[in-house]
Amino acid sequence: MSKTQQLAQLFRHAIEQGQLRAGDRMPSLRQLCQDHAVSLTTAQRAYAELERQGLLQALPRSGFRVCPPATRAAPAETAAPQTLRMEHLTTALPMPWGCPFINPALINTTPMNRALGRALQDYRDALSSTPLEGFDGLRRELGLHYLSQGIALAGDELLITCGGMEALTLAMRAAVSASGSQSMVVVTPAFPAALEQLRHLGIAILPAALSEQGSLDLAAVEETLHEQRPAGIVLMANFQHPTGLVMPEAQKRALVALAEQYRVCIIEDDTYRELYFGKQGASPLKAFDRSGTVLHCSSFSKSLAPGYRVGWIAAGRLSDTVRGLKLCSSLGTPLPSQMALARLLATGQHGDMLTRLRASLRQRRDAMVQQIMESFPAGSRLLRAEGGYFQWVVLPEGLDCAALLPLAIEQGIHYAPATLFYPHPVAANALRLNFSFFDPLHQREGVALLGALLRQAME
Ligand SMILES: Cc1ncc(COP(=O)(O)O)c(C=O)c1O
Structure with missing residues (x-):
């Protein structure tokens, strides 16, 4: 929570x-400046927020006064944040649209399985060593991929991890250890397991x-960087989980410049790239x-090789x-799956x-969106996902999806x-649907x- 929000909440x-x-x-x-x-x-900003909520009234010449109760806006219905549990991951129901994983039926596993077979033949030679940084062949392929996007990595920058989750965890721990700060800015709504990990690490979430539209209030972010000196900023700039939104390019540039200015690192989760x-x-x-400010994390779990970790x-x-942290986290990443991917x-x-x-996901997305527009309550808003496999729907106020x-x-x-996607209580009138599990013909x-x-x- 930013200082502004804390102050407004206090009053x-x-x-x-x-x-x-x-x-x-x-x-x-x-x-107020002196006291706090x-x-x-x-x-x-704190007084303006309280004024917006109908709690304060600006006096004609200067200052603010507390309003009588009748003029106050009713607080929005909020529900407590939820911690992640196994039932949130279920694929057991006929329509498991709450599941966070990609539908494995959409992935052609044959080429990958063949590559794994070949890798296992080569594996005998590689049995003795699991390099900390990862299999060199895979690091080389990834390095070339970065180059094709105009990104030249430093020689030792790339490290293969046990899934994107380990990459994120290592990045969070590294940022805290390097800065000494125990807080982190997190763009919300956010990937629930990232929120959970921060809680476990004892890192305060701002x-x-x-x-x-996929953008941030950069002035508010700057205020938080200035006042709270967090260890980092955790976000997904592309195909954000759970909204599927992409941050405008000018903002991407500005955010990186801001992080450089405050010497705060950015933990970029680019898993749906x-x-x-x-x-x-x-x-x-x-x-x-x-300047090496961005710690770029990604994974093959959502595209080529779910389950290979x-x-x-x-x-x-x-x-x-x-x-150093990888050494005491998992020592290395299993070699056969890396060799197969390479x-x-x-x-x-x-x-x-x-x-x-991509084509099957787009087709499923279009079909689900059309059906949502035909059947969801009037006033529902669908965010325009530009990628990934989630549709975020904002429902009319007062509806409690939880x-x-x-x-x-x-x-x-x-x-x-x-409620799964926020670290604080929120109005529960939004939900995420996983359209990779939506069958347009039968569902x-x-x-x-x-x-x-x-x-x-709503009735
Ligand atoms: C946004 C996001 N980041 C990271 C991960 C973790 O990826 P992996 O399964 O490779 O650990 C996920 C998985 O659900 C995700 O949705």
């Missing part, structure tokens, strides 16, 4: 508890809200990084720290696999409610059924 609480009463004069902005060691901008719906992918933040990190100026990339077979996968989930499960439908009625449930809940 909201004081007013609601009757510590500050209707008509009371609020401390001057200057006083914040900048004038923060103090102004949320930065993503707009429905290959799953774009347009003609080509989107530039990662890493492409704008000239191979990911990677290009860790910029924290490469040494990340290597072979698949070197022979170029992955290109066709990805082209087909409370409604057991009813949907009774009908064989699973979805992920908004349109399932979406209609979910729409009917949501509409009934």
Whole structure:
């Protein structure tokens, strides 16, 4: 939570508890800055927020006064954040649209399995060593891929990990250890396992809200960097999980420059990089990084090889720290799956696999979106996913998707409610649907059924 939000929350609480009463004069902005060691901008923003909520009224010449209760905006219904549990990962229901994994049925496993067979033949020779940095052949292929995107990595920057999750964890731990700070800016809504990992590491989460167009309030981010000195910024600039949005290119550039200015690293999760719906992918933040500020994390789990557990990190100026942490995290990444992936990339077979996968995802997305528009309650908003396999739907205010989930499960439908994607209580009127598991031929009625449930809940 930013300083502004903390301050606004403090005074909201004081007013609601009757510590500050209707008509009371609020401390001057200057006083507020002194008492709470914040900048004038923060103090102004906090009062503006309270004014917006109908709690304060600006006085004609100067200052603020507490409003009478009748003028106050009712607080939005909020629900507590949820911690990640196994049932959130289920694929057991007929319509497992809440599952975070890609539908393995969409991936042609034959070339990968063949590559694994060949790799196992070679494996006898490689039995004795599992290099800490990863299999050299795979690192070389990945290095070439970065080059094709105009990114020249430093020689020792790339490290293969046990999936993208290990890459993210190493990056978070490296950022904390290098900076000594125990907080991290996280763009929300966010990947639930990243939030969970930060909680386990005891790192305070400072949320930065993503707009429905995929951009950030950079002034607010700068204020947080200035006042809280966090260890890093965790975000997905491309095909964001759970919204599928892409950050505008000018913002990407500006964010990297901001992080450089404050010497704060960026942990870029680019796990959905290959799953774009347009003609080509989107530039990662890493492409704008000239000083090793961006720790770029990604994985093969969503595109070529779910279950092989191979990911990677290009860790910029924290490469040494990340290597040290990898040593005591998993010592190395299993070799056969790396060798198989290296072979698949070197022979170029992955290109066709990805082209087909993108086409099936786009087709499923279009079909699901059409059905949602026909059956969800009026006033629902669908964010325009540019890639990945999730559709984020914002429902009319007051609908509580978390409370409604057991009813949907009774009908064989699973979805992920908004409460999973935030570190703080939120209005639960949004949900994530995994359209890779949506079968356009047989499951349109399932979406209609979910729409009917949501509409009934509004009555
Ligand atoms: C946004 C995001 N980042 C990272 C990961 C982790 O990837 P992996 O399965 O390779 O560990 C996932 C997996 O769900 C994800 O959705």
